Amino acid sequence: MKIESNPHGSLWISIHSGDDEYPCRLSIAAFRRYFTQQLPAWVLRPYQKPCQYQDRKFTIDYDRCYGVSLTENYLSFDYGCQTGDSNEDKQKGFFLPWGEWEHIRCTLYNLDGSIHTADTSQSFEDWDKARNSVPKAEFNCRDYDGMEFVATAYIEEREWRRGVSWFKWLRLFVKPKIRRSLDLEFSKGIGREKDYGKGGTTCHGIEMQPDESVEAAFRRYCTEHEISITQ
Template identity: 45%
Template structure:
């Protein structure tokens, strides 16, 4: 039987606990399949709590026969049952609504569910701006409606980004290898509400995020050269009044995390660009 939390409490057919995930959710499930839960059950999330009530089995999981008789490895049975739980109910989390209408196969063809982002809970992107080495405005791309001919023109955006004045720094990777980092200041703006609910932005402050985009001249971190690869680029949010150097120094002073370990890098200095 699958756990709900790290600290489940059970009383007969009822299991409950405090949940770090805080949706509004009510779902009936047949159990079975890869879920590994053998009973029909009713699960609810609310107010930071989750509870599951095991029920008598009145509905069977969804399943289909997969024919393998035409393969060399068909086996003695010539196939197998592909089984998944049926679920009915809803889940609402951070403005994302899911409605479960039957089999949950994790396959877009056979899964029976519907979902949407509620437009009165969403932020819509307004612009993406670039700033030069002094923090002065260089270029802005305004978001355009879906279907607009030049919407999200990646080629233009990439070309402009390369033309935007950047500041280059050197640093030593965790293994002492000296690497260059090319940095640019970016800023993005969002307004509240989408579609018919754009008017909600009249009553809520806009959201603006300014960050330092960082591109490395080669892979960084303990996993460079491996199948996973090291870090080739990243970013850091800017503090009020910060420019490239202060932000990159702060980035270097942080402890960084790779897949299997933590590591540090050392700031060296700014690389002066030839005119």
């Protein structure tokens, strides 16, 4: 039996037929380890897909897999051939409703911390209209190579709640996830990528720290990205 590290912590148990490159095997992931045991070929034969090229007929061996896996919050079942084609793969899966986080709010703030638009998550049009009208701070800046540009910044806050469908009651007991970010737009492409024909970064965002002002958050961003403020 072969044992390897499983840093992602996924859980599964499956049996694979293998194909023309890999042998038949039993695979188990548990306790942050991968356990693989090679099996006799007769235990599970590969799926042989009929193919034709011009007048020549032939078959291609594909892995046949039966098993169940849990990766983070996604439960998946394999029950046959795995060709890499979603129309042919025998696989079903779904997210566990008690572990899902539903996005419920996107709030835009004025520069003084008051609410500009309470919730723009209902449609892209609402969000885009609010984003264009929200007050923005402007900073005259200089990139690492001396190029001058203008950065604009505004505050956006998003909220997620635990549980969907019949499990929304979990929200009574689980704290919401709230992320406040400083959204940035630049008048020119900036950063070292612009030297490699990629145009540079024209927009970005960072998570704001508790009680951090727009200017303080932007200065922290500048320190991390080789930018100086000229005003």
